Amino acid sequence: MRSQDLSAALLELQQQHRFRQRHIVETPQSCAMIIEGKRYIAFASNDYLGLANHPQLIEAAREAMLRWGVGGGASHLVAGHFAIHQEAEEALAAFCGREAALLFSSGYAANQAVITSLVGRGDAVFADKLNHASLNDACLLSRATFRRFRHNDLQQLEQLLASTPARTRLIAVDAVYSMDGDEAPLKKLQDLADKYDAWLYIDDAHGFGVLGDGRGSAVEQGLHGERLIYMATLGKAAGVAGAFVAASSQLIAWLVNTARSYIFTTAQPPALAAAVLASLRLMADEPWRRHRLQQSVSRLREGLSEVNFPLMASRTPIQPIIIGRNEQALLLAAQLKERGFWVPAIRPPTVPEGTARLRLTLSAAHTQDQLEALLDCMVQAMQP
Structure with missing residues (x-):
């Protein structure tokens, strides 16, 4: 690609709601993080057993x-x-x-x-x-x-x-x-x-x-x-x-x-x-880490199914919620962010067209209170 074409290509990504940028993390990897100066409960990491900062x-x-x-x-x-x-x-x-x-x-x-x-x-x-x-x-x-x-x-x-x-x-x-x-x-x-x-x-x-x-x-x-x-x-x-x-x-x-x-x-x-x-x-x-993780997976799926969130067939810590359009997924992620939860919106080309989603990932380090707070927040965010 020629250098003069980069601006137009980047603008097109923004118009398609596909533009990505990094966010600066200011704390060690954990469920409670400071990202760009603000505190969040993160459901975004693949640190499934909570060992990254052990x-x-x-x-x-x-x-x-x-x-x-x-x-x-x-x-x-x-x-x-x-x-x-x-x-x-x-x-x-x-x-x-x-x-x-x-x-x-x-x-x-x-x-x-x-x-x-x-x-x-x-x-x-x-x-x-x-x-x-x-x-x-x-x-x-x-x-x-x-x-x-x-x-x-x-x-x-x-x-x-x-x-x-x-x-x-x-x-x-x-x-x-x-x-x-x-x-x-x-x-x-x-x-x-x-x-x-x-x-x-x-x-x-x-x-x-x-x-x-x-x-x-x-x-x-x-x-x-x-x-x-x-x-x-x-x-x-x-x-x-x-x-x-x-x-x-x-x-x-x-x-x-x-x-x-x-x-x-x-x-x-x-x-x-x-x-x-x-x-x-x-x-x-420490098998308790896997046991706690599975308990959290079960509780999250139970809580989201009660309010008809579209869950996929997963027994793993990866719990995606299909939203559909890119802008809708970004909007819901932003609403959760405003309430103090860091949950990434995943868009094409990472996933197929029309399947933009929130990708919730759970860790053995998440507390029961953090999980229940997320469930409450997601229910509120989906209210008309």
Whole structure:
């Protein structure tokens, strides 16, 4: 795009109610935040277990910085793979019941690593229509034939698998869909992957730490096998940053040797690996966080259903309310903001046209009083 066209393009975004801007947070991540000088109760974070500002994670990172310093300094394959990185990878693999794991700087980098390393020209990758943008981008970058199937439509997926001449096939799905909060039928997907000799790649960014006793969607549904590849991010329920891939030792070795987004980037700060270890201990030792989270999900759904809010089928902390038009979603979000609640309005292209929504996300750190206050406020905001 030419520079002289930028003003017109930005104006068009504003007219479509799609213009986005950042808001400055002045406190640590929590349910009670100061954003641009004002206090809010936030229902906007993916910090599902309330660990992002936990004292044990902070102390683990502080002690690790004193020992290991701040920066990684080099890529993992040059001089940046610290003992604490190795310890975290081994702990993550054990936690998820896989042979090995590999740390990444982000889920975006992990998705690119796996998909572009396993498939290329002449291969085929099959992806759910509602997959996260990072999965779609990785599929496109792989240069494999990219086929998308209707959301959770196993019949269409099987038709695509049966008709492809590709030798290498990969099915890529989100385990929990970030904008709808519903889930992929993982067990049936693995059955199809086995039937058609395909890899099954699961992005469990929003299930890790929450489902399967905290060990994620694949563990909860009893998935296993050499062709199963599991990815989860560490900046959501785990409260830290980055991501990891857990799979067979052979697959992890292949990624170390071929994944460009792993090979050609500086290693994460070692202090983050120490924080991950502390987070895993809390997830294992404090199941009350998941129990409280599920209680809040149930209460929110109960309260909103009583006043006929259009809820979607989600048992997860992601509870979207479909509004429809962009301007209506922005208006309701603004009304909640005036009453002291920070709830984001999500608009296209993040979600399909005509499905602008409020995306409520719950945390184990939310109190019962905060939840009841939100419910009261939403009922008032919807009054004519």
